Amino acid sequence: MPITTIASDPVLSNLRAAAAGGAPQALFELAAALVVRRHPEEAFDLYRRAAESGHSGAQFEHARMLLLGVGGDADPARGLDRMLSAERAGHAAAGYQLALIGLGGVLLPLDAQVNQRMLAAVQANYPPAVRAAALHFGRRAGDTNQTLCLQLLERAAQRGDVTAAQLLAQRLALGEGCQAQPAAADELLAQLDRHGVPRLPMIRVDRAQPSASDALPPGTFAFEDALQPASASVLSRQPRVARVDGLLSADECRLLVASARPQLRRSNAVDPESGLPIEVEVRTSSDASLDPVLEDFALRAVQLRMASAAGMAMVNGEHLTVLRYEPGQQYRPHRDYVPPGAIERDQPQAGNRQRTICVYLNDVEAGGETEFPVAGVRIAPRPGSAVVFDNLLADGRPDPDSLHAGLPVLAGEKWLATLWLRQRRYRGF
Numbered sequence: 232m233p234i235t236t237i238a239s240d241p242v243l244s245n246l247r248a249a250a251a252g253g254a255p256q257a258l259f260e261l262a263a264a265l266v267v268r269r270h271p272e273e274a275f276d277l278y279r280r281a282a283e284s285g286h287s288g289a290q291f292e293h294a295r296m297l298l299l300g301v302g303g304d305a306d307p308a309r310g311l312d313r314m315l316s317a318e319r320a321g322h323a324a325a326g327y328q329l330a331l332i333g334l335g336g337v338l339l340p341l342d343a344q345v346n347q348r349m350l351a352a353v354q355a356n357y358p359p360a361v362r363a364a365a366l367h368f369g370r371r372a373g374d375t376n377q378t379l380c381l382q383l384l385e386r387a388a389q390r391g392d393v394t395a396a397q398l399l400a401q402r403l404a405l406g407e408g409c410q411a412q413p414a415a416a417d418e419l420l421a422q423l424d425r426h427g428v429p430r431l432p433m434i435r436v437d438r439a440q441p442s443a444s445d446a447l448p449p450g451t452f453a454f455e456d457a458l459q460p461a462s463a464s465v466l467s468r469q470p471r472v473a474r475v476d477g478l479l480s481a482d483e484c485r486l487l488v489a490s491a492r493p494q495l496r497r498s499n500a501v502d503p504e505s506g507l508p509i510e511v512e513v514r515t516s517s518d519a520s521l522d523p524v525l526e527d528f529a530l531r532a533v534q535l536r537m538a539s540a541a542g543m544a545m546v547n548g549e550h551l552t553v554l555r556y557e558p559g560q561q562y563r564p565h566r567d568y569v570p571p572g573a574i575e576r577d578q579p580q581a582g583n584r585q586r587t588i589c590v591y592l593n594d595v596e597a598g599g600e601t602e603f604p605v606a607g608v609r610i611a612p613r614p615g616s617a618v619v620f621d622n623l624l625a626d627g628r629p630d631p632d633s634l635h636a637g638l639p640v641l642a643g644e645k646w647l648a649t650l651w652l653r654q655r656r657y658r659g660f
C-alpha cells in the first residue's frame with residue numbers, strides 16, 4: 232500500500248489549493264483537516280486568519296486552542312475574547328464553553344450567566360450540556376427533578392452520548408427516579424457491550440447532602456449550588472483530617488468512573504535521574520488524569536464541588552486523577568506534598584499541594600481504607616463520601632505528619648477521585 236504523508240496526502244493538497252485564495256471557509260476546512268492529522272501548529276494560524284475574517288467556526292476553534300495552549304502558546308484572555316466573538320456570531324457551542332469557563336470564576340464570574348448559557352445549550356440539544364443538566368437535576372430532591380434527569384440522560388444517550396447511556400442503564404437497573412426497569416437496563420447494557428463499553432461497578436449513594444437549590448422551582452438551573460458549604464466531621468486537628476459524607480451523587484461517581492476508565496494506565500512516577508516514567512511500588516493501582524482538553528462541564532461541576540468542600544478554589548486544583556485498585560493493590564504510606572524540584576517543573580507560581588480531597592466512588596467489598604497513622608485515623612470507603620486533609624502546616628511548610636496510605640484492597644475493586652489543591656492558582660481558567 233502506498234504511504235501517504237502530509238506532503239503527499241491528496242485530500243490536503245486539494246484543500247491547500249482551495250485555501251490559497253484566503254477564503255475563510257477554505258482556510259477553516261484546511262485547518263480542520265490538519266487538526267485531524269495531528270498538525271495543530273499549522274492549523275492554529277489558519278484558524279486565526281479565518282477567525283479574523285469573521286468565520287464563527289474558526290473563532291470557536293481558535294479560541295479553544297488559545298485557552299488550552301494547543302497549537303500555540305496558551306493565551307486565556309485572548310481565547311476568552313475570541314470565544315465571546317464566536318458566541319456573538321451565533322456559534323452553537325460557544326455559550327456552553329463560556330459557561331464552562333465561568334465555573335472557574337477567573338476569566339468570567341460564576342454568576343447567573345452560567346445558568347442562562349447552559350439553558351440555551353440544553354435547548355439547542357448540545358449533548359455535553361444535556362448530560363451536565365441531567366446530573367444537575369439528578370442531585371436535587373423531588374420527583375420532577377428526578378424525572379427531568381432521566382429524560383435528559385435519555386436525550387443525550389439517543390444523540391450518541393455513551394456516558395449518558397451508562398448512567399441511564401444503572402438508574403433503570405436500580406430504579407432511581409423511576410420504577411426499576413431491568414429489561415430496559417439489560418437492553419441498553421447489551422447495546423453498550425456490542426460497542427465494547429464495559430459495565431460500570433454498581434454505585435449507590437444513600438444520602439447525598441441536601442442542595443441549596445432544592446427549594447427552587449424544579450427544573451431551574453443553579454450550578455452555583457456546588458459552592459454551598461458542605462458539612463464535614465473533623466477527625467483530627469493536627470494533622471488536619473476531615474470527612475465529608477454524601478458529597479457526590481451516584482450519577483457523579485458513575486460519571487467519574489466512566490470518564491476515566493478508557494484512559495486508565497498502570498500508575499507511574501517520574502524517575503528523578505532520567506526524567507522517564509517508571510513503575511513504582513509505592514502505588515500499585517491504575518490511574519487516569521483527566522486532560523483539560525477532554526474536560527467537560529459536568530466534570531468541571533464535580534471538581535467545583537470537590538474544591539469547594541475542601542475550602543479552596545477549583546482553579547488551584549491540578550488535573551483530577553481517578554485511581555482504580557484491584558485486589559492486592561494499594562498506595563503505600565506517602566505524603567502528597569512535592570519536592571522543590573518537581574514544583575519548579577510544574578507551575579512553580581502555584582506553590583505546593585496545600586490540601587487534598589479524595590472521593591470514594593464505589594463500594595469496596597473488603598479493605599481499601601485510607602489510613603493516617605500519625606492522626607490515628609482510618610476511613611472506610613463509602614461511595615460519594617470524601618476525605619479532606621492538609622499536607623502543609625499553617626505557615627506553608629510541609630507537614631510530615633500528613634503521612635497517609637490507601638490500604639490494600641482485599642476483595643472487589645476500589646475507585647477513587649483525587650484532587651490535589653495547590654497554594655495558589657494552578658489552572659488558567
Ligand SMILES: O=C(O)CCC(=O)C(=O)O
Pocket residue numbers: 562567587589599600601602635636637638647649
Ligand atoms: O487510596 C487512598 O485511599 C489514598 C489515595 C491517596 O493518598 C492519594 O490519591 O493521594
Ligand SMILES: [Fe+2]
Pocket residue numbers: 565566567587635
Ligand atoms: Fe496521597
